[in-house]
Amino acid sequence: xxxxxxxxxxxxxxxxxxxxxxxxxxxxxxxxxxxxxxxxxxxxxxxxxxxxxxxxxxxxxxxxxxxxxxxxxxxxxxxxxxxxxxxxxxxxxxxxxxxxxxxxxxxxxxxxxxxxxxxxxxxxxxxxxxxxxxxxxxxxxxxxxxxxxxxxxxxxxxxxxxxxxxxxxxxxxxxxxxxxxxxxxxxxxxxxxxxxxxxxxxxxxxxxxxxxxxxxxxxxxxxxxxxxxxxxxxxxxxxxxxxxxxxxxxxxxxxxxxxxxxxxxxxxxxxxxxxxxxxxxxxxxxxxxxxxxxxxxxxxxxxxxxxxxxxxxxxxxxxxxxxxxxxxxxxxxxxxxxxxxxxxxxxxxxxxxxxxxxxxxx
Amino acid sequence: xxxxxxxxxxxxxxxxxxxxxxxxxxxxxxxxxxxxxxxxxxxxxxxxxxxxxxxxxxxxxxxxxxxxxxxxxxxxxxxxxxxxxxxxxxxxxxxxxxxxxxxxxxxx
Numbered sequence: 462x463x464x465x466x467x468x469x470x471x472x473x474x475x476x477x478x479x480x481x482x483x484x485x486x487x488x489x490x491x492x493x494x495x496x497x498x499x500x501x502x503x504x505x506x507x508x509x510x511x512x513x514x515x516x517x518x519x520x521x522x523x524x525x526x527x528x529x530x531x532x533x534x535x536x537x538x539x540x541x542x543x544x545x546x547x548x549x550x551x552x553x554x555x556x557x558x559x560x561x562x563x564x565x566x567x568x569x570x571x572x573x574x575x576x577x578x579x580x581x582x583x584x585x586x587x588x589x590x591x592x593x594x595x596x597x598x599x600x601x602x603x604x605x606x607x608x609x610x611x612x613x614x615x616x617x618x619x620x621x622x623x624x625x626x627x628x629x630x631x632x633x634x635x636x637x638x639x640x641x642x643x644x645x646x647x648x649x650x651x652x653x654x655x656x657x658x659x660x661x662x663x664x665x666x667x668x669x670x671x672x673x674x675x676x677x678x679x680x681x682x683x684x685x686x687x688x689x690x691x692x693x694x695x696x697x698x699x700x701x702x703x704x705x706x707x708x709x710x711x712x713x714x715x716x717x718x719x720x721x722x723x724x725x726x727x728x729x730x731x732x733x734x735x736x737x738x739x740x741x742x743x744x745x746x747x748x749x750x751x752x753x754x755x756x757x758x759x760x761x762x763x764x765x766x767x768x769x770x771x772x773x774x775x776x777x778x779x780x781x782x783x784x785x786x787x788x789x790x791x792x793x794x795x796x797x798x799x800x801x802x803x804x805x806x807x808x809x810x811x812x813x814x815x816x817x818x819x820x821x822x823x
Numbered sequence: 824x825x826x827x828x829x830x831x832x833x834x835x836x837x838x839x840x841x842x843x844x845x846x847x848x849x850x851x852x853x854x855x856x857x858x859x860x861x862x863x864x865x866x867x868x869x870x871x872x873x874x875x876x877x878x879x880x881x882x883x884x885x886x887x888x889x890x891x892x893x894x895x896x897x898x899x900x901x902x903x904x905x906x907x908x909x910x911x912x913x914x915x916x917x918x919x920x921x922x923x924x925x926x927x928x929x930x931x
Contacts, residue, residue: 482851483852485852486850486852486853489850489878509880509913512850513881516850516880552881552885556916556917
């Protein structure tokens with residue numbers, strides 16, 4: 462026996478390979494089939510290494526077998542021969558060094574191990590530490606992904622209606638999450654969730670607009686949108702503030718979920734919905750239109766809708782708007798972050814809003 | 824996951840190029856078939872289209888290195904046509920991509 466067996470390892474399978482040059486091919490198929498639930502790139506690495514080792518050990522007369530064991534997140538593949546082998550092959554050594562997380566050999570066997578899921582050690586790292594590794598490090602990326610994939614699904618959850626395909630939406634959210642992880646830079650000065658939410662919602666809206674709006678949104682929803690705009694103005698006048706989705710639902714005598722859908726539809730598909738009559742206090746008004754207390758009615762929606770216009774603003778205006786409307790910071794807090802006076806923040810916001818309004822109405 | 828034919832090799836002429844097209848998996852068992860197709864040429868350029876190759880290990884790579892040298896010595900050249908897949912990755916992992924003339928299309 463060799464040093465190859467780890468404590469707590471579970472034998473998945475041990476298979477004798479056929480004699481002849483098809484042995485590497487069969488070994489690949491076996492290893493590929495036994496390694497499930499792994500990131501595909503790692504499973505591919507495992508099949509490549511299995512093929513290499515079996516090729517190295519191949520002699521017409523030798524009997525070869527492959528053993529696959531699991532130990533926690535590690536998979537160990539051990540190839541044994543009844544004959545001998547020569548590890549002098551540089552290329553096989555290079556590949557084992559580069560792709561395996563550990564490997565070794567006895568007189569009649571070669572084993573290698575791969576971490577098939579994220580590395581355990583990374584779970585102790587903070588998000589900040591992970592993000593400083595992320596662009597280069599696949600494991601850091603996997604770790605961040607696993608931390609936020611559930612959250613991304615919950616963000617996407619609101620879009621799982623109108624008969625849109627459940628899995629499509631989840632998949633779009635996961636892809637958006639990966640994009641957000643790749644592009645996020647802690648230097649942005651915003652929380653990752655803030656940034657990722659914007660990316661996810663933006664992606665879903667593009668996705669729904671491209672695939673859903675013209676074909677799947679029920680007609681009653683479009684009608685509700687029109688009705689909604691009337692009701693919102695009325696209720697707002699009555700209450701002296703923006704109504705919540707629940708209050709609008711009451712007013713309209715419709716289910717809250719339908720009202721929320723209509724609100725989203727209006728935001729996603731019709732930039733004019735923010736081009737409402739605006740009073741003399743621009744900021745308060747836009748906030749009222751954009752910033753309902755109802756958390757379901759998210760500022761990120763508006764941000765995305767306005768994004769093409771916002772990107773025309775100068776950098777400082779963009780930053781201030783982002784902090785004010787997206788991060789929901791007060792003018793004084795923004796002043797501190799940006800390093801200008803609160804008065805300047807106020808002026809920057811007014812100027813930016815004025816330009817946005819001109820572009821929307823112009 | 825069938826155990827069926829693992830590699831299809833075809834020799835053809837496309838424009839002014841002699842082209843060997845391989846599709847499938849290149850390893851210990853199948854590399855000799857690519858080698859046999861390449862060995863019908865010498866003293867000229869041969870284009871080996873590997874874009875349809877889903878898997879290649881170092882047995883395939885050694886065969887390619889051998890054929891590259893052989894064609895070189897005969898005054899010819901072996902040019903590989905590659906996508907972003909398994910073959911390119913193997914060349915990079917083993918740091919031998921510089922040893923080959925590589926392009927993304929048959930015409931170079």
